[in-house]
Amino acid sequence: MAQNPPFANALARFVLEHAAVRGALVSLDGACREILDCHPYPPALRHVLAELLAAATLLASTLKFKGALIVQLQGDGPVRLLVVECDATLALRATAQWKDAAAALPAGASLAELAGGPEHGRLVITLDPKDGGPLYQGVVALEAASVATLIEHYLRTSEQIDSRMAIATDGRRVRGLLLQRLPGATAADDETWERAAAQVEGLDPEALLAPHAAPELLQAHFPDDDVRLFRARPASFSCSCSEERVANALRLIGRAEVESILAEQGLVGVTCEFCNRHYTFVAEDARALFATDRGAVRH
Secondary structure, X not given: OOOOOOOOOEEEEEEEOOOOEEEEEEEEOHHHHHHHOOOXXXXXXXXXXXXXXXHHHHHHHOOOOOOEEEEEEEEOOOEEEEEEEEEOOOEEEEEEEEOHHHHHOOOOOOHHHHHOOHHHEEEEEEEEOOOOOOOEEEEEEOOOOOHHHHXXXXXXXXXXXXXXXXXXXXXXXXXXXXXXXXXXXXXXXHHHHHHHHHHXXXXXXXXXXXXXXHHHHHHHHOOOOOEEEOOOEEOEEOOOOOHHHHHHHHHHHOHHHHHHHHHHHOEEEEEOOOOOOEEEEEHHHHHHOOOOOOOOOOO
């Protein structure tokens, strides 16, 4: 009998039947590679970016919104800035700014080590509704060693939801598992929650990365529970940059600044910090951005 294909580039939500416990499983394979291969990230940064891609996707899956969830690391250590975005359609992108010292860090370096120490950085989680509503930001101290534990702390303190998260990556792909005890859970749910949470806490990373379909993965991780799996949603790498957005950015910096760049370089070149795509405006097209008639930019 033919086997189901391995779970990849998707997120699937699930519930444990007869208990107030829900969860989500995410697998980013080609999407993870595409994002990480946009820049020559050192191994430690690739590892953390992969973990944060999984964590951001799992977090986004718990929200009812049409905007974007942004996870941002700020520090003054080997990594100055790290940004991961996931929108409501599970479209992902990421970028980072790092110093040469980041190349000397081991592949399993923590966010605190990348930031230069717990007191030198912070993790900021932003919910941007994109519909005119207010931004929401939560700040997470870099006290825990793993990304999963940091996100658990965020959910417990900011959302008041008891959660367990496990993330496994080999630097080219990443899988993540989120388990949550829902509000309104009763004492009757205690046994199920404690058993399932212990399964996540003791999860073997190699088992999470095993090339199985989602039903087989969940059955292996929760053998004593009746798991109801919902239809998977695709997750993909998608950058929102465009020539129009770059043109608008150049208008914002103003004619004088654009003329200064033209005088020095003869053209205006802009590279997207996320996908590394390069946009070039020759002098005529750059000046046309400030003309009274702002027609289409010529190519």
